[in-house]
Amino acid sequence: MExxxxxxxxxxxxxxxxxELKAGDPAPDFEVVDKTLQPVxxxxxxxxxxxxxxxxxxxxxxxxxxxxxxxxxxAKLPNIKIYNVSxxxxxxxxxxxxxxxxxxxxxxxxxxxxxxxxxYGTLIKELRIESRAIFVVDSQGKLxxxxxxxxxxxxxxxEAALAAAKSAS
Numbered sequence: 001m002e003x004x005x006x007x008x009x010x011x012x013x014x015x016x017x018x019x020e021l022k023a024g025d026p027a028p029d030f031e032v033v034d035k036t037l038q039p040v041x042x043x044x045x046x047x048x049x050x051x052x053x054x055x056x057x058x059x060x061x062x063x064x065x066x067x068x069x070x071x072x073x074x075a076k077l078p079n080i081k082i083y084n085v086s087x088x089x090x091x092x093x094x095x096x097x098x099x100x101x102x103x104x105x106x107x108x109x110x111x112x113x114x115x116x117x118x119x120y121g122t123l124i125k126e127l128r129i130e131s132r133a134i135f136v137v138d139s140q141g142k143l144x145x146x147x148x149x150x151x152x153x154x155x156x157x158x159e160a161a162l163a164a165a166k167s168a169s
Contacts, residue, residue, distance in 0.1 A: 007124065007131040009152045016131055017114075018121035021146050023164075027137040028119040032108040035090045040108055047139050049169040051082045051161060053105070054122050054133040056152060058088050058096040062132070067105060069158055074104035080165050085122075087111050087129045121148070134161040138168040 003020060005013040021028070029042045053070045055063035067084050074082040085108045086093070093107040110116040110123075110130060117123025122130045134156045136145035145164030149156050 001121075002125065003121065006121075007148065007150060007152055009124075009127075011151075014127065014131070014152075015125040016121050016148075017123040017125050018118045020121050020148070021135070021143055023143050023146050025143050025146075027135070027141050027143050030110075030116040030119045031113070032085065032110045032116050033090055033112060034109075035094045035107055037090055042137070042141070045081060045083065045137075047141075049080045049139055049144070049165050050137045051080060051165050052085055052116075052120075052135040052137065053082065053156075053161075054085045054116070054120070054130045054135070056124075056127075056129045056132065057086060058084075058093060062153060062155060064100075066132070066155065066158075067102060068100065071102045071105045073158075073162060077162075077165070077169075079169050081106065083108050085110055085116050085130060087114075087117075124152075132156060136161055136164045136168060144168040 003016045006016040082105045084105045090109045114123045122133045132149035134147045138144045
């Protein structure tokens with residue numbers, strides 16, 4: 001399934017691959033890799049409330065700020081797991097985390113197959129990177145909050161995602 005014009009980069013329309021999910025939908029499964037190149041699936045992330053913060057690349061200003069913001073929030077939310085998903089290679093994710101002292105958010109790389117992106121509707125067809133989005137998954141495996149950020153260069157609504165995660169926990 002393709003969604004032409006579902007996102008933009010500096011006003012230029014781009015196509016998202018995958019479904020447009022909504023709160024209340026079951027969270028789709030995926031397979032990505034962690035910093036040790038081990039596979040990670042939805043099931044392996046556990047049954048607690050989870051936030052999946054999706055970014056195009058850690059080496060861009062908004063993605064950098066988004067990931068640092070969720071890293072700060074993760075320290076205050078011990079019962080909520082926060083994951084950062086991007087197409088960045090695990091080595092680049094580890095380098096970035098080390099450079100900025102980011103250690104509360106777990107990094108997940110979708111570089112192998114774009115499984116997360118195509119399952120959650122965040123894979124940008126033209127660029128083969130993720131669009132910016134936030135997904136909150138409750139302990140029952142349902143989506144408690146979904147935000148697809150229309151313009152890739154814009155910030156997500158952090159407060160809405162955090163409120164949904166707190167409410168679901």
